[in-house]
Amino acid sequence: MDEVMVDIELQTGDDQNHDYQQQQQTTARRKQEPIIFGKADHHVTLKFEDVAYKIRLGGGGVLIKNQVEEKTILKGVSGVVRPGEMLAMLGPSGSGKTTLLNALGGRLGTGQFTGKITFNDQKFTNSMKRNIGFVTQEEAFYPHLTVTETLVFSALLRLSNRLKKEEKMAHVDAVIAQLHLKKCENTIIGDQFLKGVSGGERKRVGIGQEMLINPSILFLDEPTSGLDSTTAQRIVSTLWELANGGGRTIVMTIHQPSSRLFYLFHKVLLLSEGNLVYFGKGSDAMSYFSRIGYVPLIATNPADFLLDLANGILPDASEDHPRFVKHALVVAFKNNLAENLRAVVQVTENDFHNKSEEKKRFGRWSTTWWQQFTVLLRRGVKEKRHETFSGIQFAEVLGVALLSGLLWWQTDGSNVQDKVGLLFSIVSFWGFYPLYRSIFTFPQERAMLEKDRLSGMYKLSSYFMARTVGDMPMELVLPTIFVTIVYWMAGLKPTVPNFFGTLLATLLCVMVSSGLGLALGAMVMDQKSASTLGSILVLLFILAGGYYVQHVPRFISWIKYVSFIQYTYKLLLNSQFKSQDTYPCGSGKTCLVVDFPSVKVVGLENPAMSVVVLMTMVVGYRVIAYIALMRI
Structure with a gap:
């Protein structure tokens, strides 16, 4: 893992160099990995087509009635993420990133949802959630439990009865080792009133809880929020390994990644006020916006450049109204990328194993x-x-x-x-x-x-x-x-x-x-x-x-x-x-x-x-x- 981190530090935006370093990272991984960090049990392709979501605001109380307003959070967002890929969803605050992530993970609240979301061409069911990893932005923990105790109780509750207790403890040890939690394994989690692990360690504990079940698909809501660049780099690098080496499908929202992190993402989705303005390879993002007339005047972090565009801010700081810029980006996406993306999403996947066997696997509880x-x-x-x-x-x-x-x-x-x-x-x-x-x-x-x-x-x-x-x-x-x-x-x-x-x-x-x-x-x-x-x-x-x-x-x-x-x-x-x-x-x-x-x-x-x-x-x-x- 240390060699992987060194390789990542030297990474640049050059696509050829990026591919070479990815190969080096994969080669440098330890030869004998814990079993849960090897290949995923089965591969899952996530597709979402024309996802839209509306909520109702206002209404007031019993005595005072306010006018009910309808707000559209997502406006026909589509995409596909395959096994071994890591998708980063970018966008300004309020653009709908977390709402889209919750929709994909089956965690939407009350509201009007339309569209289609499938896992290997099957609709999401409540039983599937026991086999899907989801890490929220503000993970909830019991503050007085140690890191080891937190992971042990999760393992005892989530891992199958087919595993002996010793095997479940081995899974916990593997998570602690892989996520670099050894030095804090006996430290309490803590909270705002009780000193415990650091913010980065807390994030890794949350990821570790989900990795215990060896999920084929993992959702994360801003896993690097509030962390320094080094800690953020380590977390995203670990996620890259889980996807690239384990055949997992990883989807995350991320607010403002560094350029080093940006080039680790296999795919990037950019939202602006709920509209999709880019979906494709992370390495192709800058060239796409250059083709449609948006070129940075100086060398810049690609993520910063994309976020400026999503906010309606042009590279030359012209006086164009942000609303017109955002509209132009949406139109450009529909004219250049939308049709190809729709065709890809509608292709039927044939890599699903046995549907009846999969349904049985998803349907049962792990423990009595x-x-x-x-x-x-x-x-x-x-x-x-x-x-x-x-x-x-x-x-x-x-x-x-x-x-x-x-x-x-x-x-x-x-x-x-x-x-x-x-x-x-x-x-x-x-x-x-x-x-x-x-x-x-x-x-x-x-x-x-x-x-x-x-x-x-x-x-x-x-x-x-x-x-x-x-x-x-x-x-x-x-x-x-x-x-x-x-x-x-x-x-x-x-x-x-x-x-x-x-x-x-x-x-x-x-x-x-x-x-x-x-x-x-x-x-x-x-x-x-x-x-x-x-x-x-x-x-x-x-x-x-x-x-x-x-x-x-x-x-x-x-x-x-x-x-x-x-x-x-x-x-x-x-x-x-x-x-x-x-x-x-x-x-x-x-x-x-x-x-x-x-x-x-x-x-x-x-x-x-x-x-x-x-x-x-x-x-x-x-x-x-x-x-x-x-x-x-």
Whole structure:
């Protein structure tokens, strides 16, 4: 690889010298390559014909309606990329490069799409995405996982069951070696708040994740963006090797490549405001524009020259309006290149293997549901271990527990008001606290979930169950510690059944609260909006819980029936009081606890129904969260 890099440094724009250096690069490659960096499993020819895409803008809200505008992003773009070729899509910002890349990779959002995209003359299907590599511009990673851990979990999820675990680890080692990640293999990925690998290393990790499956076609969105020229050169050189030596089809968008990078591209596509103004060999681009009358006055980077033209800027800096220049480029393309390109695109490919065999290969998942669940569970625990075992959370819960215990220290058994107040404070705290921990789960992981799901890495159900099970231990440990401290400090009934009745009621409350947080986070997917909505709902449930308001108007009394606070409060009351219990209510008089105002409104009868309702909420809120996640 070092010899390859030296050859690339000496490369010039001369076509003959370029071809010679490519031959030298291929010769200099290591004789014994890792298997995944050899030939691709099968070759794929990508064709796209008359691709157009429109979106609707405006519309406004419920009260204010704005005029709906239709914007055309792509305007009849065509092209073909064959095995062993690397296509670079160039154009100014907003020209439609990323939209075209997303269209080719089957990742377009809502909008009106027309045209034809085929892989070996077959239409794209959702099952194909598990065998196609796609590297986004801003790759999403778990910041606390190391480079090796990131690649290992991807290998365990994406590589076939036909491979043994040792073989999958060999693939990871091969990726690390080939992409020069050895020196940072044990470094965490990091993010904007956590120092980790460099930008270039981060890009290579993203490429490595896709290369693990040995894709026949690889899409990349600006893989050199934000990198220095040396790092960009290394990444593009590696991609050139994967295409030229492995027979892969590689398509990338790139903003402003250097001249050295430009001459590595087998083909170049140039867009201007969604219009195709050039498609052909990279080495022929300058001669084509010279033939139609656009010649640079001085030696210049071909990519800079093409981008100037796409922006409507002429080499002689004349005063021609950019709109006229762009129109002239589109007309020139239609007159000189469009017909030949259309003929090439419409040629039927005959190198596809067995269509039924290929369909079967694309159609199956790489791993079983249980394997996905166990790997995702391990990955989630590793990523969340810094939160799960956070000293801050222990300190928060411990502090509230000790403060509550001191405030209600050894409460007199006859003081029903204080005991009821303690029980309601427990349900209020554990109605809020778990919700705020879980409400951010899916909004924070949305980017990772979208990335993995678009790659067809695992089923949504396996992810959801792994996420739920992984969070469960800490959700139950903290309230158990809290109840254990408060219960004995406050002097509640010192019997085992009463203690466990209080504990189990609190744990049910925690599971319902966390489920509600998951559901709100999954439905809203915005942290601020979800937390605001969660605060309002829980506050409403607390007010309707039977402690603060004893006489709720009939027209709004239905709220108490959906309040998990009320059902938990009822179970906590049952854990400390029986219907025949009494308390001193005056000079020499006793009253039934069941008639105490804060107890009477809720009652002590039929606690089993409260358990059933809370268990239904535990499951129901999580089902809602799962259904909401199906949108991704």
